[in-house]
Amino acid sequence: MVSGRRSGRGAARSRKGRTSHAVQVSHPPHPLSLRHPRAAAVAAPALAEPAVTEAAVAAPQELGTLLADGPFHEALRAAIAASGLSLDRIRERLRHRGTTVSAATLSSWQSGRYRPERPHALAALAVLEDVVQLPPGALGGLLGPPRPRGRWLPTAAGRPGIADVWSDRGDIDGALSRVDTRWDHALTRISCHTRLELNARGRELSVWNRRLLRAECDGPDRWITVFQLDNPGPLPRLRTAAPFRTGRVAESPQDRLLVAEVLFDRPLARGETVIVEYSLEHRAPLPHTAQVEATLHVPVREYVVEVRFDPAALPASCHSFRSADLDSPAQERLIRPDTVGSVHAVALAAGPCRFGIRWAWD
Numbered sequence: 001m002v003s004g005r006r007s008g009r010g011a012a013r014s015r016k017g018r019t020s021h022a023v024q025v026s027h028p029p030h031p032l033s034l035r036h037p038r039a040a041a042v043a044a045p046a047l048a049e050p051a052v053t054e055a056a057v058a059a060p061q062e063l064g065t066l067l068a069d070g071p072f073h074e075a076l077r078a079a080i081a082a083s084g085l086s087l088d089r090i091r092e093r094l095r096h097r098g099t100t101v102s103a104a105t106l107s108s109w110q111s112g113r114y115r116p117e118r119p120h121a122l123a124a125l126a127v128l129e130d131v132v133q134l135p136p137g138a139l140g141g142l143l144g145p146p147r148p149r150g151r152w153l154p155t156a157a158g159r160p161g162i163a164d165v166w167s168d169r170g171d172i173d174g175a176l177s178r179v180d181t182r183w184d185h186a187l188t189r190i191s192c193h194t195r196l197e198l199n200a201r202g203r204e205l206s207v208w209n210r211r212l213l214r215a216e217c218d219g220p221d222r223w224i225t226v227f228q229l230d231n232p233g234p235l236p237r238l239r240t241a242a243p244f245r246t247g248r249v250a251e252s253p254q255d256r257l258l259v260a261e262v263l264f265d266r267p268l269a270r271g272e273t274v275i276v277e278y279s280l281e282h283r284a285p286l287p288h289t290a291q292v293e294a295t296l297h298v299p300v301r302e303y304v305v306e307v308r309f310d311p312a313a314l315p316a317s318c319h320s321f322r323s324a325d326l327d328s329p330a331q332e333r334l335i336r337p338d339t340v341g342s343v344h345a346v347a348l349a350a351g352p353c354r355f356g357i358r359w360a361w362d
Contacts, residue, residue, distance in 0.1 A: 067134075072142040073112035079139065080110060083132040090131055099127045102174030102252060114177045115143060121173050162226065162297065175226075175259040178250035183220040187213045189300040189351075190273070196292045200310040202361060203286035207236075211276040215268035222247055222261045223276050229256035233287055236280040238262075244276060293356035295326065300351050307357050309341040315359035320345035323354040330354060 063082050066075035080090065087103040094101050101124045108114040116125045125140055162172070162181060191212040197205040211223060227236060235258045240246050247261030262278050294305055309315065314337050321330035322345075335357070337343050347355045 067138050067142070070142040071112070072115055072139065073110055075142055076139055077110040079132045079134055080106075085132070090128070093131045094124065094127055097127050097131070099124045100255075101128070104250070105174035105177055108174075108177045116173075117143075118173065162224065172226075172255075172257065172259075175250040175252050175255075175257055176224075179224060179248050179259055179261050180222060181224055183222060184224060185298065186216050186220050187223070188216055189298065189303075190214055191302045191304075192294075192300055193304040193306070194292065194294060195306040195308065196289065197308050198289065198310060198313075199286070200313045202288060202290075202309075202313060202315075204282055204289040205286065206282060207280045207292075209276075209278055209280075212273060213276060214273045215270055218270050219267050220264075221267040222263050225258075225260050225262060225278065225280070227258045227280055229287060231287070232256060233285065234283040236282045239279045239281055241277065244278065290360065291356060291358040293354055293358075294347075295354050296347075296351035297326075298351055299349070300347070301349060303347045303350055303355060304344055305347075305356050306342060306344040307359070309337060309343075311339075311341040314341055316362045318343050318357065318359040320357050321355070322347055322350070326352050326354060328353075 063075070063078040066078050080087070083090075085093075087106045090106060091101060091103050101121075105114075106128075109116060116122050122140065122143075126136065129136060129139055162176060162184060189211065191210075193210040195208045197208070199205055207227075209225070213220075213223070225238065229235065233256070235251055235253065235256070238246050238249065238258075238260045240262055243265035245263040245265075247263040249258065249260040251258050262276055264274055264276075268274060292305055292307060294303055296303065305320075307318075318335050318337065319332040320335050320343075321332045323330040333345075335343050335345065343357060343359075345355070345357050347353070
């Protein structure tokens with residue numbers, strides 16, 4: 001997986017981005033059914049909302065029943081309908097309370113396709129209950145135990161997932177909910193190569209990626225790339241070549257985040273290998289970059305990070321760096337461009353860790 005300047009499966013990261021390998025109007029209370037102990041009366045609001053629709057008038061009885069018996073997604077859908085709020089307005093109210101959840105995530109929760117399971121998603125659900133004026137735990141109590149994340153995959157005990165590595169980077173759950181990530185831990189990273197191309201002004205043109213992967217079970221049919229810009233700007237285009245295709249692409253401009261599927265030509269059999277190549281091409285105005293970083297959330301046998309400078313615009317200094325784990329300080333080593341302006345660093349038997357190259361201009 002590749003992410004902005006930060007690469008997920010090896011996330012490549014620059015100061016301008018990351019590449020991965022890695023409310024306020026109150027509502028009237030809901031007259032909830034007394035069948036459910038959580039359906040207690042809610043304090044009356046100070047301000048009134050716009051006119052309530054017929055569907056919202058009819059919703060309380062249905063909502064009370066759903067809060068008593070579930071399922072979660074139907075109870076959530078009924079609560080949102082009864083609130084009279086659109087998903088965008090709910091998202092804004094959550095944001096004003098310090099919680100980032102996209103409208104797409106809310107939609108996936110109420111459709112039943114996905115549900116909140118990770119700690120930060122459950123914390124957002126608690127705030128959402130307050131936004132739609134439900135008692136604490138009214139929706140969270142319907143979730144039950146977490147569902148397995150892949151019908152054919154054993155749990156990858158002790159290994160962080162994509163969302164864990166990117167949990168501080170905006171609404172990563174919302175973006176990941178729009179793609180299929182179940183094969184992430186089923187693909188062993190044998191060799192990964194990320195190459196950053198810069199122009200004569202030190203601005204980033206593209207990030208080329210090559211991954212040699214091995215399937216650890218039958219079925220993997222895609223690779224997930226995650227990319228995030230550090231500063232506002234247009235998100236890059238994902239380019240694939242045959243036999244690979246671009247699958248679903250989830251963009252979150254407010255978080256400067258792109259998540260996309262690189263589809264294989266067919267599902268892999270257990271033990272089968274595949275070489276995946278794709279590029280992220282930047283749009284004008286091109287981001288200015290002084291670092292490329294791979295954040296490895298799973299072990300990688302070999303990871304190569306390469307930077308190609310314009311020979312007429314070489315940096316004053318260049319260092320490779322690598323941390324012992326995701327949270328440790330990185331150790332640096334001086335490296336020098338070759339005659340064509342290229343530098344590279346190699347990590348063997350790496351991960352989880354942060355690894356990359358940074359440079360400084362005169």
